[in-house]
Amino acid sequence: MNRVFLMVIICSIATLGYAQHEHSKPREKNTADTSGMKTDSIPGDKIQMPHPQTDVPMTHAFSLNLPMSRNGSGTGWLPDAAPIYGYMIHSKKWMYMVHGNIFMRSNSQNVNNSEKRGGDRFDAPTWFMLMGQRKAGNKGLLHFSSMFSLDPLIQGGRGYPLLFQTGESYKGQPLVDRQHPHDLFSELSVSYAHSFTKNVDAFIYAAYPGEPALGPVTFMHRPSALDNPNSPISHHWVDATHITFGVVTAGVRIGKFKLEGSSFTGSEPDEERYGFDRPRFNSWSGRLSFNPSSHWALQISQGYLKSPEALHPQENVYKSSASAIFSTQLNNGSLLNATALWGMNKQKDHSGQHAFMVEGSLTKRKAAIYTRYEFTEKSAEELVLTPDFNAHAIWGIHAFSTGLNYDLFECRDTRFAVGGQWSIYKAPATLNEFYGRTPMALQVYLRISPALMKLGHMKHKHRSRM
Numbered sequence: 001m002n003r004v005f006l007m008v009i010i011c012s013i014a015t016l017g018y019a020q021h022e023h024s025k026p027r028e029k030n031t032a033d034t035s036g037m038k039t040d041s042i043p044g045d046k047i048q049m050p051h052p053q054t055d056v057p058m059t060h061a062f063s064l065n066l067p068m069s070r071n072g073s074g075t076g077w078l079p080d081a082a083p084i085y086g087y088m089i090h091s092k093k094w095m096y097m098v099h100g101n102i103f104m105r106s107n108s109q110n111v112n113n114s115e116k117r118g119g120d121r122f123d124a125p126t127w128f129m130l131m132g133q134r135k136a137g138n139k140g141l142l143h144f145s146s147m148f149s150l151d152p153l154i155q156g157g158r159g160y161p162l163l164f165q166t167g168e169s170y171k172g173q174p175l176v177d178r179q180h181p182h183d184l185f186s187e188l189s190v191s192y193a194h195s196f197t198k199n200v201d202a203f204i205y206a207a208y209p210g211e212p213a214l215g216p217v218t219f220m221h222r223p224s225a226l227d228n229p230n231s232p233i234s235h236h237w238v239d240a241t242h243i244t245f246g247v248v249t250a251g252v253r254i255g256k257f258k259l260e261g262s263s264f265t266g267s268e269p270d271e272e273r274y275g276f277d278r279p280r281f282n283s284w285s286g287r288l289s290f291n292p293s294s295h296w297a298l299q300i301s302q303g304y305l306k307s308p309e310a311l312h313p314q315e316n317v318y319k320s321s322a323s324a325i326f327s328t329q330l331n332n333g334s335l336l337n338a339t340a341l342w343g344m345n346k347q348k349d350h351s352g353q354h355a356f357m358v359e360g361s362l363t364k365r366k367a368a369i370y371t372r373y374e375f376t377e378k379s380a381e382e383l384v385l386t387p388d389f390n391a392h393a394i395w396g397i398h399a400f401s402t403g404l405n406y407d408l409f410e411c412r413d414t415r416f417a418v419g420g421q422w423s424i425y426k427a428p429a430t431l432n433e434f435y436g437r438t439p440m441a442l443q444v445y446l447r448i449s450p451a452l453m454k455l456g457h458m459k460h461k462h463r464s465r466m
Contacts, residue, residue: 056095057135061143062193062203063253064135070291073221073242074211075191075203075249075260080294082223082327083335084453086129087413098450099129101220103229105445109161109177113436117177119161125229126150127186127220141193145210151181152273163425163439164397166382167236168268169311176384179231183273185209186243201253208276209269210247212262214285214303216323216341218242223327223337224359227370229421229445233399234355234376238321238343241303243269246279258289266306266316282306285319297325318346334364353377353394366407366417374399385434398426410451417447 060066062075072078086099103125110118126149133143151159157170159180168180189207196202211218218239219225219232232238244264251260266283285303292298300322307313323341330336338360346352354377361370376397380389405419423441 056090056093057133057141058095061131061133062191063201064139064141064195065198065201072217075205075213075251076217077258077289077291077297078217079291079297079325079327081329086450086453088453094132094134096130096132100127100449101226102126102448103445105229105443107160107443109163109441110436110439111442112440116436117434118163118439121161123160124154125160126154127182136192139195143191145187145189147187148184149182149186152184155181157181157271162230162233163435163441164233164378164399165231166378167240170271174311174384181273183209183243183269185276187211199255203251205249207247208279209243209245211242212244212247212264212285212303213249213251213260213287214241214262214301214319215239215321215343216299216325222325222339224339224361227361227368227403227405228372228401229443230401232357232372232374233397234343234357234374237345237353237355237376238341240268245269245277246281256291261286266308267310268308270310295326295328299323315347320344334362337361350392353379369404371402395428395431400424405447413451415449415451419447420444
C-alpha cells in the first residue's frame with residue numbers, strides 16, 4: 001500500500017511541474033524584454049528578481065513593501081536573501097505558488113545497538129503547499145495559504161523512528177523515539193495586510209489550522225533544514241505550534257522591525273490526523289522580529305500554552321524562544337544557509353527545560369552538504385523511563401547529523417536528488433541500558449522537490465531547496 005501512495009506522489013509532483021512549465025511559457029515570452037520591468041535587487045547578492053508590470057503582487061505575503069523571499073512559515077520572517085523554490089502560476093488578478101518536499105527513504109535508528117531502543121523503516125515524509133495572493137485596492141493585500149501532508153497515510157499513527165524524539169501520543173500512549181505524523185490538513189489560513197506607508201504595514205491572519213507568532217520559522221521551511229529528512233528532537237521546544245487548530249494573529253511592521261501577537265488553541269493536534277480539532281483560543285504569544293540586513297532574520301518570542309499535551313491536560317507550559325537565520329549567495333554561486341536557535345519549556349513550580357540547535361547547509365551546483373547539532377534537555381517522563389526514575393529527572397541529550405545529496409536530474413522544474421545521512425547521539429551513561437553507548441542512525445533517500453523558482457525571464461542555475 002505504501003508503494004501505491006509513493007507512486008501517486010511522484011505522478012502528482014510531475015504533473016504539477018508540467019502544468020507550471022506550460023503555464024509559464026507565455027509569461028516568459030512576454031517578459032523577455034526587461035526594459036519595462038520593475039526590478040527588486042537584494043543588496044550584497046547577485047540575484048535580481050524582475051517583476052512584470054501587472055496588478056498581481058509578487059511581494060511578501062503580509063506586505064506590499066517587502067520581497068517575496070522573506071516569506072517563512074505562518075507569519076514568520078526569513079532573510080530577504082533566502083532562496084525561493086516552488087512553482088509560480090499567474091491568473092489575471094492572482095499569483096499562486098506551489099511548494100512541496102518528499103523524502104522516499106530507508107531509515108535505520110540505533111544501528112550499532114540493535115537490541116536497544118530504535119527501529120527500521122521504509123517511509124516518505126511529505127508536505128505540500130498552495131498559496132495565493134492578490135491586491136485589494138491600492139494598499140491592501142489578500143493572501144491565503146494551505147498546507148497538506150500525506151504522513152498519516154504513509155507513516156500511520158506512530159510516525160517514523162527517531163531516537164530521543166518525544167511529543168504527542170498514539171492510542172493513548174506517549175510517542176517516544178518516534179516523530180509523530182503531521183496532520184493531513186496542516187494549514188488553512190487567510191490574511192489581509194494594509195500598507196500605510198513604505199515603512200509601515202499592518203496585517204491580520206486567521207487560520208484553522210495554522211501557526212501562531214511563536215518561535216522561528218518552522219524546520220520544514222527553513223532553508224538550512226530543507227535537505228534534512230528528520231525533524232529536530234528539539235521540535236517540541238521550539239516550533240511544535242506550527243499546526244494549531246485555531247489561530248488569530250495581528251501584527252505591525254515599522255521599518256526593519258515587526259511586532260505581533262496571537263490568540264490560539266494551546267492543545268497540540270489529537271491522534272485523529274484527518275479531521276479538525278475544536279478551537280479554544282485559550283493561549284497567547286508575542287513575537288518581535290528584526291531583519292537588520294538582507295542576510296539576517298532575528299526573532300524573540302514568548303508564549304503561554306494551556307494543556308498542550310493530551311495525556312497531561314492539567315499541565316500548562318510557558319515557551320520562550322530566540323533565533324537567528326542567515327542566508328547568502330557566495331561569490332562562486334554557492335548558497336549558504338544557517339540557523340541558530342534556543343528554546344525553553346517551563347511549567348509552574350518546575351525548572352525550565354532548554355534546547356539549543358545550530359544547523360547549516362552549503363549548496364554548490366548539484367551537490368549539497370548539511371549538518372545539525374542539538375542539545376536538548378529531556379525528562380524521564382518524556383522518555384517514558386518511569387517508574388525506574390523520578391519523572392522529573394532531567395538529562396541533556398546531544399545529537400549530531402550530517403548528510404550529503406546530489407541532483408540526479410531535473411524534469412519539468414522538479415528536482416530528483418539522491419542522498420544519505422549519518423547521525424550520532426550522546427546521552428548520560430545512566431541511559432545506556434535503554435539506548436546503548438553512542439547510538440547511531442543511518443538513512444538513504446530519494447528527494448523530490450521543486451527547482452529554484454524562475455522569476456520573469458531569469459532562471460538561476462542553482463539546485464532545489466524546497
